[in-house]
Amino acid sequence: MKLLGRADSLNVRKALWGLAELGLTAEREDRGGPFGGTDTEDYLSLNPNGLVPTLIDGETVVWESNTILRYLGERSGPTVFSGRDPAERAAIGEWMDWQLGALNPPLQTVFIQLVRLNEDRRDAARTAAALDDVHKQLAVLGRSLPSDGPLLGADVTAADVALGVMLHRYYALVAEPKADDRVARYHARLAGRPGFAAHVAIGKP
Ligand SMILES: N[C@@H](CCC(=O)N[C@@H](CS)C(=O)NCC(=O)O)C(=O)O
Structure with missing residues (x-):
């Protein structure tokens, strides 16, 4: 497999972590950011958004990092990572959709x-309002987490990877984190x- 995207993009990091959890490897090629290469006709034919990451697996091309995670989990048969039955897939999918749409x-x-x-172009009021919303969303996660242990009972699922990169960004960016202890323990795990x-x-971040 080939993964197109710069290694410091959060969504590329998400795909790389997913590959590692599944014991899979892909040859990564830099695209995006300072490397460019995402606005060419060739790249846009793979990923019409001109964004990274893009995964190429033989004839199959996949974009959207959450879909890449699901694809990787399903590629060699049903896995705990992406869900073994409709109920497990729904539980994982809820949090992945929530990551993308709410958090x-x-x-x-x-x-x-930030x-x-x-600095001269920053809008402190806008940052504060967005941070307030982040904390409202993290409260949703906090009350859904067990007091200790994995979110969905399994060691790591695609939902944990999607949420984990968000928590990394949150704790790296926010000087005085206000997320509840369950979220902090989940991040540490x-x-x-x-x-x-x-x-x-x-x-x-
Ligand atoms: N929803 C998309 C978002 C992709 C996205 O926004 N990628 C960013 C990097 S994290 C990007 O391509 N930015 C432009 C660039 O790196 O050139 C996904 O999850 O894959």
Whole structure:
């Protein structure tokens, strides 16, 4: 398999961690950010968004990092990682959709404000409102987590990978985290995975 995307993109990190959890490997090629190469006709024919990551597996091309995770989990038969039956797949899918639709948008705003924009272009009120929303969303996660142990009973699923990269970003960005203890323990548990250490916690939010 080939994974197109720069190693410091959070969504590429997500795919790399997923590969590691499943014991799979893919040859990674830099695309995006300073490497460019995402606005060519060739790349757009693989991923019409011109974003990273893109996974190529023989004749199969997959974009959207959460779909890449599900694809990797299902590629060699049903796995705990992506769910073995409709009920497990639904439980995993709920959190993956929630990551993309509810948690990522406000966290992305905080990231852009604090990391991407120069200080003179930052909007403190916008950052505060987005952070408030992040905390509302993390409260949803907090009350859904067991007091200790995995989110869905399994060691690691695609949902943990999707949520884990978000928690990495949150704890890396926010000087005084206000997420509840269950969320902090969940983050610590995921941060102990070798794939997280190798691909996600690379010194960038
Ligand atoms: N929903 C998409 C988002 C992909 C995305 O926004 N990728 C960013 C990097 S994390 C990107 O391609 N940015 C432009 C670039 O790196 O050139 C996914 O999860 O794969």
